Amino acid sequence: MSTFTGKHTIRVGEWVIETSIRAIAFVSLAFIVLIFVFVLREAAPLLIGKATDDSGAAVTLAKLFSSPFWMPVSNHPTYGIAALILGSLKVTLISLVVATPLSIGAALYTAVFAPRWTKEIIKPAIEILAGFPSVVIGFFALIVMASFFQHLFGLQYRLNALTGGAALALAVIPIIFTLTEDALTALPKQFTEASVALGARKWETALFVLLPAATPGVFAAVLLGFGRAFGETMIVLMATGNAALLSLGITGPVRTISATIGAEMAEVVFGDAHYNVLFFLGFLLFSVSFSLNVVAELFIRKRLMKRFTGAA
Amino acid sequence: MKPSKAIKGGMFFTAVLGCAVVIIAMVVIVMVTIIHGGWGTFSWQFITQAPTNGMTSGGIFPAIYGTFLMVLTMSIAVIPVGTITAIYLAEYVSSQSILARFIRFAVNTLAGIPSIVFGLFGLGFFIEFVGRNLDRALLPAGELRWSQPCLLWASLTMGLLTLPVVIVSVEEAIKTIPRDLREASLALGATKWQTIRRIVLPGSMTGILTGGILAVSRGAGEVAPILFTGAAYFLPHLPGKLSDQFMELGYHVYIMATQSTDVDATAGIQFATTMVLLLLTFTLNFTALIVRSIMRSRARR
Structure with a gap:
């Protein structure tokens, strides 16, 4: 009888532990939902038309997207987020233009040509780069790169979209490099063997066989690089000059969505229209990164991989 | 040709x-x-003394101490949760099940969310929702304690950001534990939980260690999530309670470089602070790299 009860208590104890494990495993899932709900909640007055600025005028989504000016602190505040969205896109694209060719080139070199000893230099270097805190890159861009670029290109403004984008590239390179290199090394050995057997040289194999075959992986890499650059805060906050201008030039200062939240949230009044707008901007950032992740997850990994590699 | x-x-x-x-x-x-x-500016005094003269001279000890407290509190929260999630994914569900896919998707999504959004979430959820309700329930009307930026909320926000790092690390370690060991344990009559405690957990210690170190390194380097959840510009006293605000290394770099009263005079302090932060994260990452390579070479044997 006693052994039976003994066993029974073990079972009860185990049941409690296993239930706790199951419950805790859902923390990450629960918090994704909570992030969605609570960021949206603080932006809600704006979405249901209940937000008003200091002068009593209603702040609506339509005004947000149509106004050309971002002037949240004035007697008649206007919250034109078009300039901020354009700013984010500009800086992100500049960073991708710099980072993508460099990363893909370096990944091709590492995966195809590099002897073992150079791999032992490149990979740790990339890991070190990935480990740089963004505020360190931001500091380097603000103090060192900005002056260097200004002299090099003869720019009017010290802090501008070009400098910010180039600094941002430092944060994006590790992502694109790592994912591209993974995609290249994951290709079946037969690709290389067949290509070489047909008389192709190493560089021809790399450029015309391996790179095209790894396209879905490279595409995913650039997509996730875009996500990282679009949401990055400290680098752009420190290195882009933070002026909300609705222009397409790349040598003038820009203000991005993330930098706006970072710079203004601490000073804003709780429950104010400005507060709601900043949370709405955060919701935009969340939506962009979430969508990119869904695309990378469902579309690229499953369908394209199958089509290009022919393997399940 | x-x-x-x-x-x-x-x-x-x-x-x-x-x-x-x-x-x-x-x-x-x-x-x-x-x-x-x-x-040139770095010295023993620099890392052991507080800033003086309106932060134009002196050291950065309060920022180092605040960073330490923050990553410590964060680790206490994130390491158990991350480890348990990884155990669940590796031991309780098949990787093909809908549940496992959902959780894995959540972890991937969490890893991709911009750090500033975590900051907003920390403000909207921890401070304005949890904190406000705690104050309403625990304190006399009008008093504020938890509905303000503080060490606890900043640490939890950072914990959420670093959760994927821990999960991925621990899962990788669990995968290196041979299947035979688990089966032998189960065949000897051990229950699932006994097997996890005696076989899986000890076997994944290096993964937990690596994950913890990487999370600390990441947490020490991120600034955006704590901008409005707990970091302070300058404090005359060191933080002692979870409800205190704190100074932090990365945040210190940011404010010194952008909001200092005399940017040129403090250039040395700025560079030295950045150097401390850079070397700190570098050392942590390097340690994690070594632990991980030991783990991998053991797994190959």
């Missing part, structure tokens, strides 16, 4: 090699510039 192909090949090789060289050069330039700029 043939020589031109050889030339093309040479050009292609030079181009891809050049890309690799440029990236390595950039890493070296950033590190050398910051260490060169900070070395």
